Amino acid sequence: MPDTHLAQLNIGRFRFPTDDPRMSEFMDNLDRVNALADRSPGFVWRMQDDSGNATAIPVTPDPMMAANLSVWTDVASLEHFVWNTAHRRFYRRRADWFGLMDSMHFVMWRVATGDQPSLAEAMERLEHLNRHGSTDHAFGWDHLPEAKLWRAQHCAGIAAE
Numbered sequence: 001m002p003d004t005h006l007a008q009l010n011i012g013r014f015r016f017p018t019d020d021p022r023m024s025e026f027m028d029n030l031d032r033v034n035a036l037a038d039r040s041p042g043f044v045w046r047m048q049d050d051s052g053n054a055t056a057i058p059v060t061p062d063p064m065m066a067a068n069l070s071v072w073t074d075v076a077s078l079e080h081f082v083w084n085t086a087h088r089r090f091y092r093r094r095a096d097w098f099g100l101m102d103s104m105h106f107v108m109w110r111v112a113t114g115d116q117p118s119l120a121e122a123m124e125r126l127e128h129l130n131r132h133g134s135t136d137h138a139f140g141w142d143h144l145p146e147a148k149l150w151r152a153q154h155c156a157g158i159a160a161e
Contacts, residue, residue, distance in 0.1 A: 004110040005044055006075055009122035010068045011059055011105045012098035018055055026090065026097040030055070033087055037070065040085065042077020045116050046070035057119065069122050071111060075146050078108075083153055103130045107138050 016022045030053050037043055047054045047069040059065040072078040081087055107126040111117055125138040134143035141150040 003113055005113055005115070006072045006078060006108055007111045007115075007117050007122065007125075008068075008070055008072070008078060008108045009106070009119075009126055011101075011123075011126065012066055012094070013062065013101065014064045014066060015097055015099050017064075023097055027055075029090065033090060036085055036087065037081055040077065040081045042073040043081070044071040044073060047119060059119065059123070067119060067122070069117065069119060071116065075144050079147060079150060083150070104140065106140060108140065108144075109138050110136075 014023065018027055034046070034048070034053055037046060047057065047067070049057055054068060055066050057067065059067045070078075072081075082091065104126065107122070107129045109117075109125050128135070129138040129140065132138075134140050141147045144150075
C-alpha cells in the first residue's frame with residue numbers, strides 16, 4: 001500500500017521502577033535499541049520525549065505503564081527490526097522487565113504516509129482490537145498474510161502475540 005504506512009503500539013507495565021537495579025539491563029540498552037530502530041530500513045518515526053525515548057510519557061494513570069509507538073513503511077521492515085536485529089534478544093527477555101497483561105498490548109494499523117499518530121489514537125486502536133479482535137481498523141500480526149517472520153517465530157513457540 002504505497003500511500004500508507006504501518007503504525008504499531010506496544011504497551012507494557014514495568015515490573016519494577018526504571019531506576020531499580022533489576023531494570024538496569026533494559027534501561028541501559030534502551031538508547032541503543034532505539035538508535036537501531038532509527039537506522040533500520042523502513043523506519044519512519046517513533047514517539048519520544050526530549051530524552052530520546054518514551055518511558056516517561058504517561059500512557060495511563062499508572063506510572064509503571066510504558067508505550068512504544070512507531071511508524072514503518074511496511075510489514076517487512078517492522079518484522080525485520082523485531083526478529084532479525086538485537087531487538088529480538090530483548091523481546092525474548094521481556095518477562096524479566098514487564099508483567100503479564102490481562103488484555104492485548106500490541107496493535108497495528110495503517111496510517112496515511114506522513115502521519116504521526118497520537119498516543120490517544122493508538123490507545124483507541126488497542127481498545128478496538130481488545131473489543132472486536134483483528135479488523136482492518138486495528139490488528140495483530142495474525143491479520144497480515146505477509147507477516148512471514150512472525151509466523152515462523154509463532155510456530156516455533158517464541159512469539160506470544
